[in-house]
Amino acid sequence: MTAELTVLALSGVLLLVHVFAATHYKTKQYGVEWNMGARDEDTEPLNDIAGRLDRARGNFLETLPLAIIALLGVVVAGKASDLTAIAAWVWLAARVIYLPLYWAGIPKIRTYVWGVGLLALLFVLGVLLIG
Secondary structure: OOHHHHHHHHHHHHHHHHHHHHHHHHHHHHOHHHHHOOOOOOOOOOOHHHHHHHHHHHHHHHHHHHHHHHHHHHHHOOOOOHHHHHHHHHHHHHHHHHHHHHHOOOOOHHHHHHHHHHHHHHHHHHHHHOO
């Protein structure tokens, strides 16, 4: 399996971490009945940690489709290389680092890490479109 596909598979694991972490803290705040219910009722705003984890999950879900397009695209197009593999691992590492930074509420550094991940994806997308 190519590095790009390995990274995509591991990003699925990271997605589960995001979902379970966010849901755990939401359930901790709203209760098990809320979690097991239809969630139709109005709820108070999320506390700081639950809110950060929910936003981090949402942010990951915003960038994951781009990662799928770029990483799967270079593999299918036969354009995968050592450089696209490195970029894939950089993106995944940035996303792994991003979660605890956001969880802890660390500003600025979190944004820089996000930017590194985005640049890595943009590189792969550039290889797909131009290379």
